[in-house]
Amino acid sequence: MAADPYLQENGTFKNRLGITDxxxxxxxxxxxxxxxxxxxxxxxxxxxxxxxxxxxxxxxxxxxxxxxxxxxxxxxxxTIQGERFMPPAGLMKxxxxxxxxxxxxxxxxxxxxxxxxxxxxxxxxxxxxxxxxxxxxxxxxxxxxxxxxxxxxxxxxxxxxxxxxxxxxxxxxxxxxxxxxxxxxxxxxxxxxxxxxxxxxxDRQAVRALQQAEQALEKRGQDWNGLYVATANKGQIYSGEVAWKGRELSAVQDGNRVIVAPTRELGRGVQEGQSVQFTASGRAQWMDLER
Structure with missing residues (x-):
């Protein structure tokens, strides 16, 4: 197999900075x-x-x-470092x-x-x-x-x-x-x-909800960027564990997926760590995104 012309021998991209790691x-x-x-x-x-x-x-x-x-x-x-080439046709990631x-x-x-x-x-x-x-x-x-x-x-x-x-x-x-x-x-x-x-x-309200989720999850030591974080979709059924609970917003986590929803959607008296199931009603503006 021909060497990749973009890469150094150790697999690092050839670069202007002279970095080999x-x-x-x-x-x-x-x-x-x-x-x-x-x-x-x-x-x-x-x-x-x-x-x-x-x-x-x-x-x-x-x-x-x-x-x-x-x-x-x-x-x-x-051309990279004086070598002119046509890039390899295929690319897979x-x-x-x-x-x-x-x-x-x-x-x-x-x-x-x-x-x-x-x-x-x-x-x-x-x-x-x-x-x-x-x-x-x-x-x-x-x-x-x-x-x-x-x-x-x-x-x-x-x-x-x-x-x-x-x-x-x-x-x-x-x-x-x-x-x-x-x-x-x-x-x-x-x-x-x-x-x-x-x-x-x-949607500004959905953006604010996701920003609050990011802050709350990171405060609890979770890698927000490594999780699939989204707002609840009207009419969809969700289940999982309450990852965090706030006065207005909460999040339900099922494995790598975290769904942000109004706290009232989860039911009265719900607590962090509790298992819940709910249907997103769309009563929050950002939960009715088809408008």
């Missing part, structure tokens, strides 16, 4: 890209026109300090296979032409926007155009698109476990988890 590189890359993405979020205008060049530009700005190939898709000639390199750019150009025909999702109600945005995000994820950094690039693209369309998306309340879960579902052809997530993070 994978854990150290990941920490530095995360810190640098977080700053660059925050700078983009301070801009009054998007960094592009919601096309492939826009997506490339976000990736280049976020990761260009770390990787020589930032902004280059897996479907175009790339965690059992999910993404589009082959030569198909990345044609597929995304078709995707962004459809976005242009849809007027960049302007003028849509929030549920309509969430449905269309889920399809778009699912397509970008299926393409996985860059060797690394796809999720962060896609989320910034979607955030900017939401601003332009009048629907603010707050990805800071999406746990890593949830993002991975809905992305895998989407790669298998099911965008419902993405749609539901986008509905939640474009």
């Amino acid at each position: 994978a854990a150290e590189l990941q920490a530095r890359e995360t810190a640098i890209s977080t700053v660059r993405l925050a700078q983009m979020q301070q801009l009054e205008q998007p960094v592009g026109r919601f096309d492939l060049d826009h997506l490339r530009g976000i990736h280049r700005r976020a990761f260009g300090d770390v990787y020589e190939w930032a902004g280059k898709t897996r479907g175009e000639w790339t 965690g059992g999910t296979r993404f589009a082959d390199g030569p198909m990345v750019e044609p597929f995304l150009r078709d995707t962004f032409r459809q976005l242009e025909r849809d007027n960049q999702l302007r003028g849509l109600s929030r549920p309509e926007f969430a449905g269309k945005a889920a399809e778009l995000m699912g397509d970008m994820n299926a393409a996985h155009p860059f060797r690394e950094g796809n999720g962060r690039t896609q989320r910034e693209f979607m955030r900017e698109l939401g601003v332009e369309a009048g629907h603010q998306l707050n990805f800071s309340v999406v746990s890593q476990a949830r993002m991975i879960h809905v992305s895998i579902e989407s790669a298998r052809g099911d965008n419902e988890g993405l749609r539901r997530m986008l509905l939640e993070i474009s």
